Amino acid sequence: MTGLQPDASTGMRRRGVLKAAVPLGVAATTLATSPARAESQPAADNTPLPSGSYRIDVHCHIIPDFYRQSLAANGVNESGGVPIPAWSPALAVNFMNRYGIQTQVVSVSEPGVMYLSSADDRVAMARRLNDYMSKSLVHSDSAKLKGRFGAFAMLPLGGPASKEDVAAAVVEARRAVRELKLDGVGIFSSYHGVYLGDPVFEPLMKALDELGVMVFIHPTTPQNYPDLNLPPFLYEFTFDTTRALINMLYKGVYKRYPNIRWLGAHAGGTLPYISFRASLLTVAPAVAQTLGIAGADDSSPAFRELFYDTALSPAPQAMKSVRELAGTEHILFATDWPFTSALFPAAGDPAPQLDETFTSGGRLKVERSNALAQFPALARRLRA
Numbered sequence: 001m002t003g004l005q006p007d008a009s010t011g012m013r014r015r016g017v018l019k020a021a022v023p024l025g026v027a028a029t030t031l032a033t034s035p036a037r038a039e040s041q042p043a044a045d046n047t048p049l050p051s052g053s054y055r056i057d058v059h060c061h062i063i064p065d066f067y068r069q070s071l072a073a074n075g076v077n078e079s080g081g082v083p084i085p086a087w088s089p090a091l092a093v094n095f096m097n098r099y100g101i102q103t104q105v106v107s108v109s110e111p112g113v114m115y116l117s118s119a120d121d122r123v124a125m126a127r128r129l130n131d132y133m134s135k136s137l138v139h140s141d142s143a144k145l146k147g148r149f150g151a152f153a154m155l156p157l158g159g160p161a162s163k164e165d166v167a168a169a170v171v172e173a174r175r176a177v178r179e180l181k182l183d184g185v186g187i188f189s190s191y192h193g194v195y196l197g198d199p200v201f202e203p204l205m206k207a208l209d210e211l212g213v214m215v216f217i218h219p220t221t222p223q224n225y226p227d228l229n230l231p232p233f234l235y236e237f238t239f240d241t242t243r244a245l246i247n248m249l250y251k252g253v254y255k256r257y258p259n260i261r262w263l264g265a266h267a268g269g270t271l272p273y274i275s276f277r278a279s280l281l282t283v284a285p286a287v288a289q290t291l292g293i294a295g296a297d298d299s300s301p302a303f304r305e306l307f308y309d310t311a312l313s314p315a316p317q318a319m320k321s322v323r324e325l326a327g328t329e330h331i332l333f334a335t336d337w338p339f340t341s342a343l344f345p346a347a348g349d350p351a352p353q354l355d356e357t358f359t360s361g362g363r364l365k366v367e368r369s370n371a372l373a374q375f376p377a378l379a380r381r382l383r384a
Helices: 007-024 065-073 089-098 119-138 163-179 199-211 236-250 271-278 283-291 301-305 316-326 352-356 360-374 376-383
Strands: 055-061 101-107 149-153 184-188 214-218 261-264 307-309
Touching: 055 214, 055 360, 065 119, 089 101, 101 376, 119 149, 119 163, 149 163, 149 376, 163 184, 163 199, 214 236, 236 261, 236 271, 236 301, 271 301, 271 316, 301 316, 307 316, 316 352, 352 360, 360 376
Parallel strands: 055 101, 101 149, 149 184, 184 214, 214 261, 261 307
Antiparallel strands: none
């Protein structure tokens, strides 16, 4: 069939779009007052970068010996298709010193505690990891370690996540933030096919909202992915992060829990690139797309409010897309060390590609200022 549809059909099509969008429970936005587009060009800010160690790395991992031994005893020797690398506080400090990093905000990578079949064992291991991060790293008495670490708490969630696991995660999140004084909470994109946004996580989302901390979303290998004989970290990690971020939009998580600040690993997976397409079933973008209204917001405002890290994504293909979506202030420096050790063979600038997207002033925000603004307790420790 060729040619334009009659006006009546067009009207039906437009009403169909609205009918499809409204039940999703996403608040309608007045098109004339849509949030302004994020900066498309960097400001002419050529503030010189500091010398010495000034960077704050918000995506890097710990593998203490007791955790490594537990993984090995349960047959886990790799994460995302990559062998579990060497790690120790001394190795971490040496890496930071070589690349001008003052502080690492550490977390636990895949598989977290999902490899443990017992709920009690998961709670015990999560507590042990959080105690270690707090006492041995974040609040260490060692002069060599003081000020060098922040941390995201580990939650005792299994796969698939259950109500019992979520209840235990609520308890541990509160303990880790209020008693252990960790800087935020770490969570995975999915738990054996149960994605963030699933109703099972509601009690946890409520608790995280009450805590008001940064929540770091790290990907995990999804269930039943097509096997291309390549390590899943290469691409599946990015897709799983994207699934989680989009699912939370349409399940209303961002709207119901506005006090949670979300940090998406690896530049938010593929979300910045597909943020317009992924927003089409929210009301304002659907209307704009159908009616051809110029100047309307073309991505969900919720996606613009997320934070994104530079881990494995410092190249302009990723960073310019993130900057266009969320602005420089929502981008945080990250290395994904020690899983990326092979990418850092010599000392120097750990992410020279950032120069292709940001001025030196913009880089200073990405590599330091933005993190200090989002981790106030860390900022106070560093001032002290």
